[in-house]
Amino acid sequence: MQRRSLMKAALTAVTMTAFGATAAFAENPVLKIGFVGVTSGPAAAWGISNQRSMETRAAWINETGGYTIGDTTYNIEIVSFDDQKDPKRAIAGMEKMAQEGIHYVVGPNVDDGAAAVRPVAESNGIMYFPYAFPKELYQAPASNAVLGMVANYQSGPAIYKYLMENEGVKTVAFIAANESDPLSQRDGGVEAAKALGLEVVSSNVTYQVDTTDFTPVLTPVMRAQPDLLVLSGVSPANAPQLIRSARELGFQGLISTETAQDAGVLAEGAGDLANGFISVGGASTPELASPMMNEFVQRYTDMFGEYNDESNTKVYALEYILETLKADPSAIEDVDAFQATMDTFEAPNPYMNGDAKLRYVGMSSFGQKRQVAVPLVVNVYQDGAFETLFVAEVD
């Protein structure tokens, strides 16, 4: 009898636990946020750092009870689609997001993909946050794209000016991969350098995306002996090899890029030869990172085994989406409301120390607020870690 009672009690406990768990799961409705970007192939690191940043933040939010927008607390679900850096796939990805009723999407990662999805996004009421720089995506009549980072035509001039004033740089050479993003970034960089009065001594040298050994590619550039070598739009996979080859060929000048890089990848691929390499980062250096940023890095590392420094800039997009929805809950189903809120939206930046704000910018570059205000943090690599060179703001 006693045994039967014990079994009954156990069964009741299991049933109650199951009900409880179900109730806990069912308690919060789910808010789906999309990601369409490249998570396979040579540029996988770009998209994977996006996706994992979103998944880390979503898991964190869900673990701590959900995200309250208006009167409702939501669990966040990230719906991902690998576009393989192919515009046709990017369109398919955005269509999938539309079919799932998703109104907010992060990505795509590259210019042609971001341009390709524009009609799908605009006709289906989707706001999307590309990591692509063409101005026509963000200028009227385009309405639904929000640049998720600092563009090269914003960071490039700031870096060149700093190096002219502080390092006496007078000549510059550009090298880029032979595909749309790096080439357009190179052209923008050349234009900016000339406008600042720098002498561009080489800008024709390009390389195949799948190049693995850059010594033959860089040999002609090294003959020009520039003060500054700009690796336009360089992927994290190619940056260490380019730096290493340039230094081994005897290049003594400065090397910079306007894309985000990973310190671990630079350390492994180029070692001390990467010391002094200048790139654009986020709020990860010790003096800038807030406790929340440090916790994000820790959670990302716990979840995926290793942090990616590129996520310093990619942590922001999801936060902007959620904070803007919080500012106007009606925007969950209505992107027109979202767009109206963007003009006046402002919230504390949780990832940076000090009084930095989350707000939308872009009036100078695009004539409308279609860019997230991530800090323009210019880093210099030194002995396995990034150090902050200078911080600027974009509008």
Next chain:
Amino acid sequence: MEQILANGVYLGSQYAMIALGLTLIFALMNVLNFAHGQMYVIGGFVTYTFYGQWGVPFVLALVMSCVTLAILGALIERFLFAPVIKGSAREESTMLLAAGIAFFLDAVILLVFGEKQRGVPKIVDGVFNWDFRIIMPYDRILICVLAILSIVTFIGLMQYTKTGRALRALAQDRTAAQLMGVNVDRYSMIGFALGAMLAGLVGGLLVTITGVNLGMGGPTSIKAFMMVMIGGAGVISGAIWGGIILGFMEAIGLALLYQYGDITYLLIFVSLMIFLAIRPQGLMGKPWG
């Protein structure tokens, strides 16, 4: 000019090694192994793990790459290609299988080794500089020498060992080799393992210079196919010549045509199309296959 020649020799030797394994598998089994590039990438990651992560001596790490890929190649042949070849007379079945394996290995590489570019410490420091006429880091010279030695050893193995003779017999005429007492199943597996091992060896060697990432597999396979097509599919010496020719074309194009943007590979592809229109069997291939 000296720099162009040095770059040509260096690129040619590493390309020849990449093409060797691919052409060997094609010669033995008439299989276009689209996963060859992925095998090269796995070889690079194994060396990275042993040498770069765990501090095992480089030579031992290289051996581990070879052993891992040889085992992987043997398993793929035994459990995937052999049943498909026996069960299907259509050549596209093996091509589809190879493409499927390539996608599968890409996914495995992403799961096991992650998405990041990986690199290992240099095996030799310093740069050879001959009055700025030839500038070549010592590690590239060493890898070039090791690649040439590996090619010579491979040719020796194919020419002078019982296994090599059996593999050559198999490549020349499968039925005749079987009638002469060659265990076709066994040597097919050995040949595939050897081809995969070569991919692992070159991946392990080149990780010291180029690093490795999961996206390198597809482009590596395409380059290997180009070399094989130039030299003649299924001909060992053809793969070596194909690699050397591609290496020199790339070195010359990059040195002389850089002012016109990235047209080197455009011209290489145009040349390849014209060449194949005139000589579809490649430099050393036979017109009848």
